[in-house]
Amino acid sequence: MQKNNISNSVIRRLPRYYRFLGELLNQGISKISSRELSEKMRLTASQIRQDLNCFGGFGQQGYGYNVAELRREVGHILGLDKQDKMILVGAGNLGRAITVHIDFAKYGYELAGIFDSNISLENIEISGIKIMHTNKLPEFCAEHKPSMAVLCIPKSGAKDMVKTLIELGVNAFWNFSHYDIHYDYPDAAVENVHLTDSLMTLSYAARSKQEYSPECAPEGDADITEE
Amino acid sequence: MQKNNISNSVIRRLPRYYRFLGELLNQGISKISSRELSEKMRLTASQIRQDLNCFGGFGQQGYGYNVAELRREVGHILGLDKQDKMILVGAGNLGRAITVHIDFAKYGYELAGIFDSNISLENIEISGIKIMHTNKLPEFCAEHKPSMAVLCIPKSGAKDMVKTLIELGVNAFWNFSHYDIHYDYPDAAVENVHLTDSLMTLSYAARSKQEYSPECAPEGDADITEE
DNA sequence: TAGATTGTTAATCGATTAACAATC
DNA sequence: TAGATTGTTAATCGATTAACAATC
Numbered sequence: 001m002q003k004n005n006i007s008n009s010v011i012r013r014l015p016r017y018y019r020f021l022g023e024l025l026n027q028g029i030s031k032i033s034s035r036e037l038s039e040k041m042r043l044t045a046s047q048i049r050q051d052l053n054c055f056g057g058f059g060q061q062g063y064g065y066n067v068a069e070l071r072r073e074v075g076h077i078l079g080l081d082k083q084d085k086m087i088l089v090g091a092g093n094l095g096r097a098i099t100v101h102i103d104f105a106k107y108g109y110e111l112a113g114i115f116d117s118n119i120s121l122e123n124i125e126i127s128g129i130k131i132m133h134t135n136k137l138p139e140f141c142a143e144h145k146p147s148m149a150v151l152c153i154p155k156s157g158a159k160d161m162v163k164t165l166i167e168l169g170v171n172a173f174w175n176f177s178h179y180d181i182h183y184d185y186p187d188a189a190v191e192n193v194h195l196t197d198s199l200m201t202l203s204y205a206a207r208s209k210q211e212y213s214p215e216c217a218p219e220g221d222a223d224i225t226e227e
Numbered sequence: 228m229q230k231n232n233i234s235n236s237v238i239r240r241l242p243r244y245y246r247f248l249g250e251l252l253n254q255g256i257s258k259i260s261s262r263e264l265s266e267k268m269r270l271t272a273s274q275i276r277q278d279l280n281c282f283g284g285f286g287q288q289g290y291g292y293n294v295a296e297l298r299r300e301v302g303h304i305l306g307l308d309k310q311d312k313m314i315l316v317g318a319g320n321l322g323r324a325i326t327v328h329i330d331f332a333k334y335g336y337e338l339a340g341i342f343d344s345n346i347s348l349e350n351i352e353i354s355g356i357k358i359m360h361t362n363k364l365p366e367f368c369a370e371h372k373p374s375m376a377v378l379c380i381p382k383s384g385a386k387d388m389v390k391t392l393i394e395l396g397v398n399a400f401w402n403f404s405h406y407d408i409h410y411d412y413p414d415a416a417v418e419n420v421h422l423t424d425s426l427m428t429l430s431y432a433a434r435s436k437q438e439y440s441p442e443c444a445p446e447g448d449a450d451i452t453e454e
Numbered sequence: 455t456a457g458a459t460t461g462t463t464a465a466t467c468g469a470t471t472a473a474c475a476a477t478c
Numbered sequence: 479t480a481g482a483t484t485g486t487t488a489a490t491c492g493a494t495t496a497a498c499a500a501t502c
Binding site: 033034035045049050052053057059060061062063064065 | 481482483484485486
C-alpha cells in the first residue's frame with residue numbers, strides 16, 4: 001500500500017485530510033473533487049492529488065473521490081484501523097488531561113496502563129485506569145507488550161525512562177518532554193509535542209503583528225524600528 | 228531589528244535555539260561556534276548562520292557567538308521580553324492542565340483570567356485564579372485588554388467564541404480546538420495545537436516501522452506488501 | 455600576522471504548483 | 479460521445495547546504 005520514502009510534509013497533511021473527510025461524511029457529502037476539497041481546506045487541488053497519489057489512485061477520472069472510501073484509505077495509511085496497546089508515563093496535570101481528553105481508541109490504541117514514580121499516586125483512578133508505580137513497568141510490559149508510550153514527565157527523568165522503556169520493547173513515543181529521544185535513539189518512532197515552543201512561535205507572530213499594525217506603526221520606514 | 232518576510236521555517240526553529248542556548252548557559256558555556264552548536268542540535272552550521280543572520284549579525288568572525296547575548300537576542304526576537312495580558316477559555320481537563328503546567332510569565336504573558344461557559348465552575352480557583360463565567364468576558368476585556376487567548380474548548384463552540392474575542396480586541400490565539408480560525412480571520416495570529424493530528428502522525432511512523440522491522444518483514448520485495 | 459569563524463552569495467535539493475494526457 | 483477530473487510529468491518556487499571572501 002505505502003510506497004517508499006513518502007516525505008514528512010505529505011504525512012503531516014494526512015491527519016488533516018482525515019479530519020476534513022470525516023466532517024464531509026457527517027455532512028452527508030459522499031463525493032468530492034480535488035478542486036472542491038482544495039477550496040474547503042485552503043490548499044491546491046494539485047497538492048491534494050499529488051499527496052493521495054503517493055499511496056495509490058483513490059479517485060476516478062471525471063468523477064472525483066468517494067468520501068467514505070477515501071477516508072477509510074487515509075485512516076488505513078495512518079494505521080488507525082490497527083489495535084495496539086500503549087501506556088502513559090507521568091500522571092501529573094498534563095498526563096491526566098491527556099488521559100481524559102484523548103480518545104486513543106479512535107486512533108487504534110488502547111491505553112493499557114498509567115504509571116508514575118510518585119508512590120502517593122498509586123491506585124488512584126483516571127478514566128477507570130489505576131495509576132501504577134513505575135517499578136511495575138517491567139512486569140507490566142512483559143505481560144501486555146505495549147508498543148507506544150506517552151511521556152508526560154519532566155526532561156530530567158526522561159532519558160532514563162526512555163532507556164528503560166526501549167529495553168522493555170516500547171519503540172514509539174508521544175513525547176511531551178523536552179528530552180531529545182532521536183538524538184539517543186534514531187530508530188525510535190518519535191512525535192514531539194513542544195507546547196512551549198508552540199507558545200513562543202505564537203508570541204513571535206502576535207508581537208510582530210502588533211509592531212506593524214496601523215495604530216502602533218511608527219512614521220517612516222517600518223524596517224528601521226531598531227533604535 | 229527584524230527584517231521583512233522571515234520564513235516560517237526559520238521562525239519555528241527559534242524556540243529550539245532558545246532552549247538549547249538556555250541549557251548551554253546552565254552548563255556554564257559562554258561561547259559557541261556555529262559548528263559546535265550544529266553538532267549539539269543535529270543541524271548544519273550553515274543553517275544556524277543563515278537563520279541567525281535573518282535578524283542581524285550576532286556573532287564575531289574568528290570567535291563564534293556569545294551564548295548569553297545570543298539567547299537574549301533570540302528571546303527578544305520571539306518577544307519573550309514583552310509583557311502582555313492573556314486569558315484562557317475552557318477550564319476542562321486540558322485547560323486546567325495548561326494553566327498549571329505552562330509558566331506563561333517565562334514567555335512574556337500574564338495569565339489574567341480563566342473563563343468557562345459552565346456556570347458550576349464559577350469561582351473555582353486554578354493556580355490562584357478564579358474561573359469566571361464567559362458572560363464576564365466583555366467587562367473583563369474592556370478593563371484588562373488581553374491580547375491573546377488560549378482556546379481549550381470544543382470545536383462546536385469555538386467559532387462563536389473567537390468572533391466574540393476578536394470583537395473584544397483579542398487578536399492572537401493558542402488554539403487547541405479544531406476550529407480553523409485562519410479560514411475566517413486570516414489576519415489573526417494563530418498557533419494551532421492539534422494533539423490528535425500529532426498522535427496520528429506518530430501512529431503512521433510507529434506502524435510503518437513495525438511493517439519494515441526485521442522480525443516481521445515478509446520475504447521478497449518490501450515494496451509489495453499489499454495483498 | 456595567522457587561524458578561525460562569521461556573514462553572505464551561489465549551488466543544490468526538495469516541495470509545491472501548473473499543465474496536460476489518460477480515462478472514466 | 480463530450481465533459482469532467484484524475485494521475486502524472488514538467489516547471490517553478492523556496493529552503494537547505496556548500497563555498498568562500500570578509501574580518502575579528
